[in-house]
Structures are given as C-alpha cells and as structure tokens.
Amino acid sequence: xxxxxxxxxxxxxxxxxxxxxxxxxxxxxxxxxxxxxxxxxxxxxxxxxxxxxxxxxxxxxxxxxxxxxxxxxxxxxxxxxxxxxxxxxxxxxxxxxxxxxxxxxxxxxxxx
Amino acid sequence: xxxxxxxxxxxxxxxxxxxxxxxxxxxxxxxxxxxxxxxxxxxxxxxxxxxxxxxxxxxxxxxxxxxxxxxxxxxxxxxxxxxxxxxxxxxxxxxxxxxxxxxxxxxxxxx
Numbered sequence: 001x002x003x004x005x006x007x008x009x010x011x012x013x014x015x016x017x018x019x020x021x022x023x024x025x026x027x028x029x030x031x032x033x034x035x036x037x038x039x040x041x042x043x044x045x046x047x048x049x050x051x052x053x054x055x056x057x058x059x060x061x062x063x064x065x066x067x068x069x070x071x072x073x074x075x076x077x078x079x080x081x082x083x084x085x086x087x088x089x090x091x092x093x094x095x096x097x098x099x100x101x102x103x104x105x106x107x108x109x110x111x112x
Numbered sequence: 113x114x115x116x117x118x119x120x121x122x123x124x125x126x127x128x129x130x131x132x133x134x135x136x137x138x139x140x141x142x143x144x145x146x147x148x149x150x151x152x153x154x155x156x157x158x159x160x161x162x163x164x165x166x167x168x169x170x171x172x173x174x175x176x177x178x179x180x181x182x183x184x185x186x187x188x189x190x191x192x193x194x195x196x197x198x199x200x201x202x203x204x205x206x207x208x209x210x211x212x213x214x215x216x217x218x219x220x221x222x223x
Binding site: 035040041042043044045048058059090097098100101102103104105106 | 157214215216
C-alpha cells in the first residue's frame with residue numbers, strides 16, 4: 001500500500017529551467033494538494049484539486065501550474081524556476097475537505 | 113482569513129507530560145487538526161477536533177474550545193521518539209475547506 005508517492009525526491013535546477021513534480025495516490029481520494037514548506041513559514045498551499053479535471057489556486061500559486069488529468073495523479077509544474085522556489089514540496093490527498101490529509105515524503109528542490 | 117499561533121520550540125523530559133498550545137483567529141471555523149512531523153519526514157495525522165472538549169488517543173490527547181479559539185495537544189509518558197514538530201491546522205466551514213497550517217512547534221525530548 002504505497003499511499004502518496006512523490007517523484008523525484010531530490011532535484012537541483014538552474015534558474016530559468018523548468019520541471020514537473022509528480023504525485024500519485026492509490027487511495028481513490030478526491031482531493032489533492034501541493035504545499036511548500038520553508039523554515040519559519042510552515043506549510044503553505046500552492047494549488048489544490050477537488051476532483052479529476054479540476055484545479056484551484058491556494059495561498060502561494062505564482063510561478064506554479066498544476067494539472068489533474070487523472071484522479072490518482074496531481075502534477076506541479078515550474079515553468080521558469082527561480083531561487084525563491086527553493087523549498088521542500090509536499091503533495092497530499094484526502095477523501096474530503098474536512099478529512100485527514102495523507103502526505104507524500106516530499107521533494108527537496110534547490111534552484112541555483 | 114486565518115491566523116494561527118503556536119510556540120516555536122519546547123523542551124520536555126522523557127517520561128513527563130507536555131502540553132502544546134494553539135490559538136487561532138478565523139473568519140470561519142469547522143475544526144482543528146493536529147499533525148506530527150519528524151525531521152526530514154512527511155506530516156502524519158494525529159487528531160481532528162470539531163466539538164469542544166478533550167479527545168484521548170492513547171498517550172496523545174487533544175482539546176478544543178471553540179469559544180476561546182484555543183486548542184492544545186497533550187502528550188503523556190514522553191518518549192524520545194516523540195521529538196518532532198507538531199502542526200496545528202484549522203479548517204473553515206462550507207464547501208471545499210482550505211486548511212491553514214500553523215508554523216509548528218518543535219518539541220525536543222531530553223533524557
């Protein structure tokens with residue numbers, strides 16, 4: 001039972017490069033989320049999805065795009081990476097809005 | 113909007129009891145989550161309080177007072193493995209709820 005799987009686990013990018021972070025869940029959850037976690041800032045919501053084919057902006061969406069083409073997958077894209085996007089990124093899923101969220105192990109992203 | 117306050121760090125002794133407080137000011141409130149996060153790992157769910165009062169789960173208990181905008185997590189019989197950050201998170205009512213997380217309280221358990 002994998003739960004929530006994130007790939008890659010680590011990545012170093014140069015400023016201006018693009019990449020996609022992948023998140024997959026096998027719990028048939030409707031809701032999926034992307035957070036970033038920075039020291040002293042806590043978890044901040046980037047984008048979220050309440051079902052296949054839907055996405056919405058969270059607290060800090062600028063510089064990121066997302067897609068939810070399949071219920072089990074939620075992709076986070078950085079079109080032109082900036083040093084300010086250096087962070088740990090967590091994907092999570094839940095059955096509903098007021099249900100516990102299950103988190104992936106995180107992606108540690110450094111942008112030089 | 114949501115504003116959540118937690119102490120940044122706490123230290124407690126193995127075998128003791130520790131209480132981690134969380135206060136919140138929100139434009140709407142449905143319930144409050146507590147998550148545990150060990151260093152370098154993902155957050156894991158501990159509890160969710162909707163009604164006032166204390167809920168106990170083994171060594172961990174969580175309390176909520178909706179009128180005071182206050183919650184606490186109580187850890188009994190502390191073990192070294194309880195050293196972690198504890199995140200308080202608030203969910204507002206209605207439709208899709210965008211949960212807002214506090215910055216977390218880093219608990220260090222010492223021998």
